[in-house]
Amino acid sequence: MSHSPKGTGSLVSTEGTRHTRISGVGGYRPERVVTNAEVCTWIDSTDEWIRERSGVVSRRFAAKDETVVDMALEAAGPALEMAGITADQLGAVVCATVTHGYRTPAAAPLIALRLGANGIPAFDVGAACAGYCYAISIASDMVRGGSADHVLVVGTDRLSEATNHHDRGSAFIFGDGAGAAVVSSSDVPGIGPTVWGSDGEKWDAIRQRLSWTEIQDRSERELAGEPQDWSDAGAEDARSASTLIMSGQSVFRWAVWSMAPVAQQAIDQAGITADDLDAFIPHQANMRIIDAMVKQLKLPADIPVARDIAETGNTSAASVPLATERMLREGEVPHGGLALQIGFGAGLAYAAQVIRLP
Numbered sequence: 001m002s003h004s005p006k007g008t009g010s011l012v013s014t015e016g017t018r019h020t021r022i023s024g025v026g027g028y029r030p031e032r033v034v035t036n037a038e039v040c041t042w043i044d045s046t047d048e049w050i051r052e053r054s055g056v057v058s059r060r061f062a063a064k065d066e067t068v069v070d071m072a073l074e075a076a077g078p079a080l081e082m083a084g085i086t087a088d089q090l091g092a093v094v095c096a097t098v099t100h101g102y103r104t105p106a107a108a109p110l111i112a113l114r115l116g117a118n119g120i121p122a123f124d125v126g127a128a129c130a131g132y133c134y135a136i137s138i139a140s141d142m143v144r145g146g147s148a149d150h151v152l153v154v155g156t157d158r159l160s161e162a163t164n165h166h167d168r169g170s171a172f173i174f175g176d177g178a179g180a181a182v183v184s185s186s187d188v189p190g191i192g193p194t195v196w197g198s199d200g201e202k203w204d205a206i207r208q209r210l211s212w213t214e215i216q217d218r219s220e221r222e223l224a225g226e227p228q229d230w231s232d233a234g235a236e237d238a239r240s241a242s243t244l245i246m247s248g249q250s251v252f253r254w255a256v257w258s259m260a261p262v263a264q265q266a267i268d269q270a271g272i273t274a275d276d277l278d279a280f281i282p283h284q285a286n287m288r289i290i291d292a293m294v295k296q297l298k299l300p301a302d303i304p305v306a307r308d309i310a311e312t313g314n315t316s317a318a319s320v321p322l323a324t325e326r327m328l329r330e331g332e333v334p335h336g337g338l339a340l341q342i343g344f345g346a347g348l349a350y351a352a353q354v355i356r357l358p
């Protein structure tokens with residue numbers, strides 16, 4: 001027996017604004033400064049090698065009890081203030097992170113609660129170093145589609161916890177921090193089209209050493225008196241098996257060769273040229289990757305380029321908003337100027353867009 005559909009009327013759809021913009025940004029850097037000299041007490045390396053190969057001079061580590069949610073709140077405050085709104089005006093929170101301590105629930109509902117905006121839609125985005133630029137795109141579409149008027153986007157990561165501090169290939173590169181932005185409606189376009197994508201064939205290139213299931217299985221066997229060998233994962237124990245492993249060289253090559261064309265597409269799709277840019281704010285993965293991208297994009301020599309990695313390290317989802325916040329605060333770029341931003345990393349995932357700075 002066949003059923004005919006009950007509904008005959010058309011559905012009501014939300015209607016948003018035509019344009020969106022970033023109305024405020026904020027950043028938070030934890031107090032503890034970790035120098036290359038300190039890193040070199042954990043791995044066989046030198047300050048000189050780390051500076052030359054990565055550009056990192058120092059990074060910040062969160063305090064033992066400082067979570068990604070704590071850091072997110074510190075970054076959200078100044079972003080809301082710059083946007084000229086209070087938390088009760090937010091329509092949603094989108095949190096980009098890969099280092100929240102719980103598989104579930106997400107960090108975002110706690111951020112909303114502690115901001116005093118409990119009840120609004122709140123969810124996490126797991127796109128690693130591309131997470132912030134992914135979340136800006138999602139938030140912009142939410143505002144354009146009428147699902148929210150103002151969306152808080154936070155990129156917050158505590159990579160010190162996800163790093164094996166004895167791993168020579170990654171111990172020197174990562175740091176902790178949070179950056180936030182408010183996405184709001186606008187009379188004129190303030191967020192250009194996002195050029196984004198992923199490459200699941202390189203899923204392995206940056207990943208947790210072992211899955212949680214594997215870690216649980218081995219830990220159970222260990223508890224049952226069956227000693228486990230973790231060395232196949234480049235780990236010493238269950239804890240270090242949950243840290244990240246990175247095929248540095250292959251990610252480096254991918255970033256250098258594949259990300260400049262993505263950035264160029266973001267410029268083209270925004271309907272501008274490189275000469276129109278007031279800033280280039282790439283993911284802070286490695287100073288040599290930043291230099292290579294500047295060269296390939298043939299950016300005019302006078303365009304300020306974010307080099308926050310020197311003092312902040314690679315903070316994954318926090319890296320682009322933290323670099324943005326620093327450039328604005330230090331007066332390196334003008335409020336209202338155009339910035340090209342691009343995030344890329346584990347997934348592999350990437351996203352780029354031209355935005356008007358708040």
Ligand code: UT7
Nearest residue numbers: 044045046049053054129168248249251252255285286345
């Ligand atoms: O945020 C997500 C995206 N992530 C990235 O984009 C990271 C991309 N990758 C990188 O930034 C770089 O690959 C690293 C900075 C991680 C490593 O730099 P590299 O130039 O690729 O180093 P490498 O692994 O090719 O090693 C070069 C040499 C080797 O020695 P030999 O074989 O040439 O004698 C290594 O053994 O440097 C040696 N080496 C070190 N020396 C001192 C490797 N790690 C270290 C170290 N200290 N920590």
